[in-house]
Amino acid sequence: MPWVIAIMVALTVLAAGGALAMANLAAQARSDLAGGVTVQIVEADPALRDAQTRRALAALEDMEIVQGMRRVPDAELQALIEPWLGGGVRSEAVPLPALIDVDLNGAADAGTLDDLRAALGPIAPDARVDAQAQWLGPVFDAISALRWLALGLIVLLAFTSAAAVWLAARNALNANRGTIEVVHLLGGTDGQIARIFQRSAIIDAAIGGAVGLVLGAIALKVLGAQFAALESGMVAGGGLDPVDWLLLALVPVAGAAIALLTARMTVLASLGKMP
Amino acid sequence: MNRAVNRSEEEVARFDNVGLRYGTDREVLSDLSFTLFPGRFYFLTGASGAGKTSLLKLLYLAQRPSRGAIRMFGRDVITQPRAQLPSFRRRLGVVFQDFRLIDHLSAYDNIALPLRVSGVREDDLTQPVLDMLDWVGLGHRADARPATLSGGEQQRVAIARAVIGRPDLLVADEPTGNVDPEMALKLIRLFEALNRLGTTVVVATHDVQLLKKVPDSLIMRLDKGHLSDPTGALRFPPRRELSG
Ligand SMILES: Nc1ncnc2c1ncn2[C@@H]1O[C@H](COP(=O)(O)OP(=O)(O)OP(=O)(O)O)[C@@H](O)[C@H]1O
Ligand SMILES: [Mg+2]
Numbered sequence: 001m002p003w004v005i006a007i008m009v010a011l012t013v014l015a016a017g018g019a020l021a022m023a024n025l026a027a028q029a030r031s032d033l034a035g036g037v038t039v040q041i042v043e044a045d046p047a048l049r050d051a052q053t054r055r056a057l058a059a060l061e062d063m064e065i066v067q068g069m070r071r072v073p074d075a076e077l078q079a080l081i082e083p084w085l086g087g088g089v090r091s092e093a094v095p096l097p098a099l100i101d102v103d104l105n106g107a108a109d110a111g112t113l114d115d116l117r118a119a120l121g122p123i124a125p126d127a128r129v130d131a132q133a134q135w136l137g138p139v140f141d142a143i144s145a146l147r148w149l150a151l152g153l154i155v156l157l158a159f160t161s162a163a164a165v166w167l168a169a170r171n172a173l174n175a176n177r178g179t180i181e182v183v184h185l186l187g188g189t190d191g192q193i194a195r196i197f198q199r200s201a202i203i204d205a206a207i208g209g210a211v212g213l214v215l216g217a218i219a220l221k222v223l224g225a226q227f228a229a230l231e232s233g234m235v236a237g238g239g240l241d242p243v244d245w246l247l248l249a250l251v252p253v254a255g256a257a258i259a260l261l262t263a264r265m266t267v268l269a270s271l272g273k274m275p
Numbered sequence: 276m277n278r279a280v281n282r283s284e285e286e287v288a289r290f291d292n293v294g295l296r297y298g299t300d301r302e303v304l305s306d307l308s309f310t311l312f313p314g315r316f317y318f319l320t321g322a323s324g325a326g327k328t329s330l331l332k333l334l335y336l337a338q339r340p341s342r343g344a345i346r347m348f349g350r351d352v353i354t355q356p357r358a359q360l361p362s363f364r365r366r367l368g369v370v371f372q373d374f375r376l377i378d379h380l381s382a383y384d385n386i387a388l389p390l391r392v393s394g395v396r397e398d399d400l401t402q403p404v405l406d407m408l409d410w411v412g413l414g415h416r417a418d419a420r421p422a423t424l425s426g427g428e429q430q431r432v433a434i435a436r437a438v439i440g441r442p443d444l445l446v447a448d449e450p451t452g453n454v455d456p457e458m459a460l461k462l463i464r465l466f467e468a469l470n471r472l473g474t475t476v477v478v479a480t481h482d483v484q485l486l487k488k489v490p491d492s493l494i495m496r497l498d499k500g501h502l503s504d505p506t507g508a509l510r511f512p513p514r515r516e517l518s519g
Binding site for chain 2: 181182186188
């Protein structure tokens, strides 16, 4: 029994740790991008492009909702596309759009984007306005799906743990039926008899829970280190803070509570059949 | 003093028209009506399968009757909430036909069990349990597991466990079934000693020789689930000298 609980707790810690890390990741990315808007000026003629860009910058400057902005230098753009198109690509050959990173002091919701489009339309007809978060929409969807998956896993694991404890309690009950009957006939109350089984269930759960927590935490640490090694700015936002670790430490406590309740209900149900 | 109340307080057990069937079979006990009075020594006899064990199970609250009323110590146990029954069981001592000692507990711990169940403190139970072990001649086997004891020794542990709590009613199911006549007599003397201390005793046996060993005993006879009362003592208080 302790080993079953250890495995259940380790898996639950992993699933919960993953869910928490993804929640952090999503929250971080969202707050980074919430007020971020990208304005692209897609115009092949460099002179026209430049003129529109300048006008757009000036117009944005005057808007109250805009907190800050930055024209992404062409060199930076070159560097961005280099991995795909190879070095030495000249902008005359492959026309690059001009990019303006805009920081809003509010969220980049649909209404704000429409306002921006309306403002830029007349002066820079080739401007395309996109919320940065929108680019990551599918990523957020995937993260959300993974979190639901983790939640489902945790619920399943809780059920499985309860079932394992139930089976263990029933086995213990059958193995000790004679003892239980005798204690019952000597005037032992249901509570007294249930306490004996609760105690052994709690001891099993405590041992298994501690081992499982350690195993799960080690696995999370190793995984975390691996992701950190990717040095991707996005994954870096997915770490676990102390509050998260505290939550994970509660997993074995919840496991012990499930073990206790299941053992108690199993024993009481069986005792209820005795007169 | 109100005589009716006094009477019911004096009754250890009272059965009224009690019937028992297991499942949907025919009744194995029918129309049982009798009263057990305090301080008496009863033998319950009858052929094998007559229903002796079944009657004792009703008496020690291991079985509910299919019909009829049972009062224990003046209170109706049929309508009693289940949670109240342990307090009745703690006033009983039971010697099971198959001893039912707990394998993984020593003789000492088996005998201490009823006291622990009743919440007696460890300090307070050590001496009584050791005394009881001596009383049944097993002072030197206190730490022995039941499996390492002889049949007779196990029987004495079972009896010690039944009487350690000074029960108001001692119920013994064929307590001499597996021992030689000499040991049987010794055990009966044990019950008599307890009986003299005030415990009501009910011993089920089909050993007719045993009945003669306890002169003042009352006899209940079961025949195919029906009770006959050869000494006429079950319905009304028997006329018996209470001296000595
Ligand atoms: N748990 C049970 N389920 C079904 N039938 C039972 C059960 N216990 C006893 N019986 C039946 O009830 C009848 C009385 O059995 P009981 O054990 O009370 O007899 P007994 O007088 O104690 O017999 P013995 O002297 O052999 O111990 C028997 O016919 C038996 O088959
Ligand atoms: Mg029997």
